[in-house]
Amino acid sequence: MSWIVYILECADGSLYTGITNDLGRRIRSHARGTGAKYTRHRGPFTVRYTESLASKGAALQREAAIKALDRAAKVALLTMP
Numbered sequence: 001m002s003w004i005v006y007i008l009e010c011a012d013g014s015l016y017t018g019i020t021n022d023l024g025r026r027i028r029s030h031a032r033g034t035g036a037k038y039t040r041h042r043g044p045f046t047v048r049y050t051e052s053l054a055s056k057g058a059a060l061q062r063e064a065a066i067k068a069l070d071r072a073a074k075v076a077l078l079t080m081p
Helices: 024-032 056-067 069-078
Strands: 002-009 015-020 046-055
Touching: 002 024, 002 056, 002 069, 015 024, 015 056, 015 069, 024 046, 046 056, 046 069
Parallel strands: none
Antiparallel strands: 002 015, 002 046
């Protein structure tokens, strides 16, 4: 099973990073307000970045690495081809 690390841009311009094995379902749950407490009142969202990884452990490590970046580094990641 493939896991996806994703970055959402919220309506207020903030960035949210998460992982899932079903991106469509996860985005729908964010849109309903049941995805994460942080995103509850920050929609609508735009998926700005996705990265597929082979395991949940690898996805969790990558998510932690992205969350440790400052905003400028995250924005740079979003603009990479």
